[in-house]
Amino acid sequence: xxxxxxxxxxxxxxxxxxxxxxxxxxxxxxxxxxxxxxxxxxxxxxxxxxxxxxxxxxxxxxxxxxxxxxxxxxxxxxxxxxxxxxxxxxxxxxxxxxxxxxxxxxxxxxxxxxxxxxxxxxxxxxxxxxxxxxxxxxxxxxxxxxxxxxxxxxxxxxxxxxxxxxxxxxxxxxxxxxxxxxxxxxxxxxxxxxxxxxxxxxxxxxxxxxxxxxxxxxxxxxxxxxxxxxxxxxxxxxxxxxxxxxxxxxxxxxxxxxxxxxxxxxxxxxxxxxxxxxxxxxxxxxxxxxxxxxxxxxxxxxxxxxxxxxxxxxxxxxxxxxxxxxxxxxxxxxxxxxxxxxxxxxxxxxxxxxxxxxxxxxxxxxxxxxxxxxxxxxxxxxxxxxxxx
Amino acid sequence: xxxxxxxxxxxxxxxxxxxxxxxxxxxxxxxxxxxxxxxxxxxxxxxxxxxxxxxxxxxxxxxxxxxxxxxxxxxxxxxxxxxxxxxxxxxxxxxxxxxxxxxxxxxxxxxxxxxxxxxxxxxxxxxxxxxxxxxxxxxxxxxxxxxxxxxxxxxxxxxxxxxxxxxxxxxxxxxxxxxxxxxxxxxxxxxxxxxxxxxxxxxxxxxxxxxxxxxxxxxxxxxxxxxxxxxxxx
Amino acid sequence: xxxxxxxxxxxxxxxxxxxxxxxxxxxxxxxxxxxxxxxxxxxxxxxxxxxxxxxxxxxxxxxxxxxxxxxxxxxxxxxxxxxxxxxxxxxxxxxxxxxxxxxxxxxxxxxxxxxxxxxxxxxxxxxxxxxxxxxxxxxxxxxxxxxxxxxxxxxxxxxxxxxxxxxxxxxxxxxxxxxxxxxxxxxxxxxxxxxxxxxxxxxxxxxxxxxxxxxxxxxxxxxxxxxxxxxxxxxxxxxxxxxxxxxxxxxxxxxxxxxxxxxxxxx
Numbered sequence: 001x002x003x004x005x006x007x008x009x010x011x012x013x014x015x016x017x018x019x020x021x022x023x024x025x026x027x028x029x030x031x032x033x034x035x036x037x038x039x040x041x042x043x044x045x046x047x048x049x050x051x052x053x054x055x056x057x058x059x060x061x062x063x064x065x066x067x068x069x070x071x072x073x074x075x076x077x078x079x080x081x082x083x084x085x086x087x088x089x090x091x092x093x094x095x096x097x098x099x100x101x102x103x104x105x106x107x108x109x110x111x112x113x114x115x116x117x118x119x120x121x122x123x124x125x126x127x128x129x130x131x132x133x134x135x136x137x138x139x140x141x142x143x144x145x146x147x148x149x150x151x152x153x154x155x156x157x158x159x160x161x162x163x164x165x166x167x168x169x170x171x172x173x174x175x176x177x178x179x180x181x182x183x184x185x186x187x188x189x190x191x192x193x194x195x196x197x198x199x200x201x202x203x204x205x206x207x208x209x210x211x212x213x214x215x216x217x218x219x220x221x222x223x224x225x226x227x228x229x230x231x232x233x234x235x236x237x238x239x240x241x242x243x244x245x246x247x248x249x250x251x252x253x254x255x256x257x258x259x260x261x262x263x264x265x266x267x268x269x270x271x272x273x274x275x276x277x278x279x280x281x282x283x284x285x286x287x288x289x290x291x292x293x294x295x296x297x298x299x300x301x302x303x304x305x306x307x308x309x310x311x312x313x314x315x316x317x318x319x320x321x322x323x324x325x326x327x328x329x330x331x332x333x334x335x336x337x338x339x340x341x342x343x344x345x346x347x348x349x350x351x352x353x354x355x356x357x358x359x360x361x362x363x364x365x366x367x368x369x370x371x372x373x374x375x376x377x378x379x380x381x382x383x384x385x386x387x388x389x
Numbered sequence: 390x391x392x393x394x395x396x397x398x399x400x401x402x403x404x405x406x407x408x409x410x411x412x413x414x415x416x417x418x419x420x421x422x423x424x425x426x427x428x429x430x431x432x433x434x435x436x437x438x439x440x441x442x443x444x445x446x447x448x449x450x451x452x453x454x455x456x457x458x459x460x461x462x463x464x465x466x467x468x469x470x471x472x473x474x475x476x477x478x479x480x481x482x483x484x485x486x487x488x489x490x491x492x493x494x495x496x497x498x499x500x501x502x503x504x505x506x507x508x509x510x511x512x513x514x515x516x517x518x519x520x521x522x523x524x525x526x527x528x529x530x531x532x533x534x535x536x537x538x539x540x541x542x543x544x545x546x547x548x549x550x551x552x553x554x555x556x557x558x559x560x561x562x563x564x565x566x567x568x569x570x571x572x573x574x575x576x577x578x579x580x581x582x583x584x585x586x587x588x589x590x591x592x593x594x595x596x597x598x599x600x601x602x603x604x605x606x607x608x609x610x611x612x613x614x615x616x617x618x619x620x621x622x623x
Numbered sequence: 624x625x626x627x628x629x630x631x632x633x634x635x636x637x638x639x640x641x642x643x644x645x646x647x648x649x650x651x652x653x654x655x656x657x658x659x660x661x662x663x664x665x666x667x668x669x670x671x672x673x674x675x676x677x678x679x680x681x682x683x684x685x686x687x688x689x690x691x692x693x694x695x696x697x698x699x700x701x702x703x704x705x706x707x708x709x710x711x712x713x714x715x716x717x718x719x720x721x722x723x724x725x726x727x728x729x730x731x732x733x734x735x736x737x738x739x740x741x742x743x744x745x746x747x748x749x750x751x752x753x754x755x756x757x758x759x760x761x762x763x764x765x766x767x768x769x770x771x772x773x774x775x776x777x778x779x780x781x782x783x784x785x786x787x788x789x790x791x792x793x794x795x796x797x798x799x800x801x802x803x804x805x806x807x808x809x810x811x812x813x814x815x816x817x818x819x820x821x822x823x824x825x826x827x828x829x830x831x832x833x834x835x836x837x838x839x840x841x842x843x844x845x846x847x848x849x850x851x852x853x854x855x856x857x858x859x860x861x862x863x864x865x866x867x868x869x870x871x872x873x874x875x876x877x878x879x880x881x882x883x884x885x886x887x888x889x890x
Contacts, residue, residue, distance in 0.1 A: 483702030588831030
């Protein structure tokens, strides 16, 4: 690995007890979200970076400093790696006050200045005034703030957050998201956030790494990964609801389009040169890119990839409606559309109604068709291989 | 303080025996507690094959009859044993029938009383708390002192009291290994036995009552201390 | 936390006090003038009185440790730091002498007498030929009969001899209760848990027993004589030697007699 490289570099490989084949990199000031289902090894990776778990074969370096390298036989103990670690269960020292908890991380400072600095850190995480309290006297959200302050106390080279907000209620969690989002502007180290909450990942991270069974499936800028998943598996993991199979019928580079045939419908997507005519591809489209053909004042977009079907179900999620559509001629898997609640009301959508929708060409993303694992299902419980897809 | 050394009459409480019991219990605690903290910690956190046997061996004094313990200790420390002979070469006196011999026996038969409560306490400390301490840059020594010991304190307190009270009450092993030598190995428990054989029920009764009170007080102290510690943490 | 600290310091200081004061005590008793004496259990009441008489003259008193003679001899062989051994069985002394543990062959100091004892309220009639015991045995009135353990207590061995000679040993076998030494057997008897016991005369005369039952002396030729022999053990100090000398003197002998021992020459 080259010297003078800033940030965190991690490569881990292991067969047992937890299989791993992962790599990630995170630059200073960047937030990398590690996303994946439980058991995918996210926590193991984080612990390996901190030195709390030992992986059979790997490399961990921070700002060019080797922390762990099996070939060089380097394995710095945790306390010599300047990591800040925020645990899912906070792991605060229960017998010490919030202030004392933070002060334990300030061992590098001269004793006189520790209390002052601890106070500063607690103010930074908006916990001023509560520093004398014991963890048992603090709420979950407050405890997590203390944990964060303690993690920052060491002026760490890397900040690691292991599902830090999963034990906290939703309202508090959203508040903490906002605060962390603001705080990170002041933090200049690489931050790795392990989460299974995509919303959290989207809100907080610059880059995202998708993990499954210890294997890194895709890593890249968050928005890029979300809109351009590398495979059906990744698409499932990022909670894409509309995953289908189609066949390439024509390639039109000059028009910038690749033409597909999907269940008797002709679909056009942005041109992708790597697919051959006749090839089967997987494709996804975000639910928000499925556009309703307006009853009232139909717009010009009606022409773009039109599809027709019957509304099977409508679910209200806050200010959005998630509409389940049975597409004509394709009964294996519904199409999901999300539409603002007021638009749904304005168009008087109801279950059982026949509607037309458009699939936004630019938002259709094509992926290499890969065999899915037989023993897995996606979040909705749909089998991997939609029948007749 | 020099106690009058004269032949005892009946009904006179033998303070020598009580002080001897206290001395034995105090020395046992002082010597055993650091060792048992070390052992308990090791058992709490290391997993390895054969750990089951180590734990079982440690628990033996709890289940073995004191006479069996006494027998093996006598064999192991007696004049004919390597340990006994080494001791005698070094110090000119045999190990058995001395306070030192009884103290050694006491350390051994008190091992599970010391190790088990402390081990449970260490096990109760979540691994993540220790991980967090390491991430704070704390050295293992500092983690032990600042985090582990305070959190394991109730168990250590319990162990302290159990060992103390158990030693004061121990009879069979002390008698077998130490005999009944006044001022040396005749602890309060043995003294009571002796008084009964001398038909001195008055002294036996008085000493028994005092032992009962001491034990009760010790247990109350332990309970108060551990519950206060828990309250502090609640 | 505050009160916990107080508690800790309290406990520590108590323990420290215990340690300190106790170590002073053992220093005092380790003073060269307090010899350690191993004595047969039958001497339990005679010896302290002798010891007090000795202390009046000598200014110090020996430390006494009672037990069955066989047990004490075993402890001595295992290195127990006794300086004087007052055995109820001379054979034990001879053994120790042969084993090189003693300063010399020792000297007789008393002759023990075996008696049959029944506590108050016992259905057993006491007589010197054990006729009452036989009768009570036949009528089933005896549930428990106490003697000292014949394996290592001389009075127990004598008791067995007596019972065998009277053809009572087999009949009593299931009812025998063994005391670890003769004073424990006596204690069983006086506590009312036994209807009858064979104990030493010295114990039958003891306060706490004498007024709580009746006894009869058994014929001396019914058992091997209980020749009490004492000996100085190897390494015995001046104090032990002084006490040893006192034991053969008239004061001590008078006390022995008063406590139910015959003088040594009569064995």
